[in-house]
Amino acid sequence: MSTLPADPAAVEELTAQQEALTLDRLTHEDAWALGTLLVELARERALPVAIDIRRGPQQLFHAALPGSSADNDDWIDRKRRVVERYGDSSLLVGTRFRARGKSFDSDSRLDPARYAAHGGSFPLAVRGAGVVGTVTVSGLPQLDDHALAVEALTRFTGRG
Known part of the structure; x- marks a missing residue:
């Protein structure tokens, strides 16, 4: 994975992906199970990632695997703020900007x-409640960070 998506078809695909991965609930135990699954996947592949799960402003899970750094925590915060805002x-937010021939960094008017x-x-997102939190991975190329989060959510929800 190297080319960033930048077309309307990618926007539709990423939107459908989100809709398919809606949760029935998000408890502390669910966050632990999802986070543990992400750690297991990353360890199996020796991936140098940091993982963060939040419900609202509360951090329910965080792990930093070997090879990750404090910079990954900063990336987590920056990416998470995009999800909280939009x-x-x-990835979908960035793809929407690219599909319109725009740059998120310069055209969103938000501090990069x-x-x-x-x-x-x-x-x-929880069925009937909307977006209640975030799961974030940092440490890999951005498409791979996204793919790891999606893989874990797909397994966690049993929809894969």
Whole structure:
């Protein structure tokens, strides 16, 4: 994965992906199970990632695996803020901008030191409640961060 999506078909695909991964609930135990699954996947592949799960402003899970750094925590915060602001995955938000021939960094009018529309943060939407939190992965190329979060959510929801 190297080319960033930038077309309306990619926007539709990423939107459908989000809709398919809606949760029935998000408890502390669910966050632990999802986070543990992400850690297991990353360890199996020796991936140098940091993982963060939040419900509202509360951090329910965080792990930093070997090879990750404090910079990954900063990326987590920047990507997570995009999801919190737009209600969509950080990759989808960036893709929407690119599909319109725009740059998120210059055209969103948001501070790029605080917001990054790079793949890796995914909204945790609960049926009947909307987006209630985020799951974020940082440490890989952005498409791979996104793919790891989606893989874990797909397994977690049993929809894969």
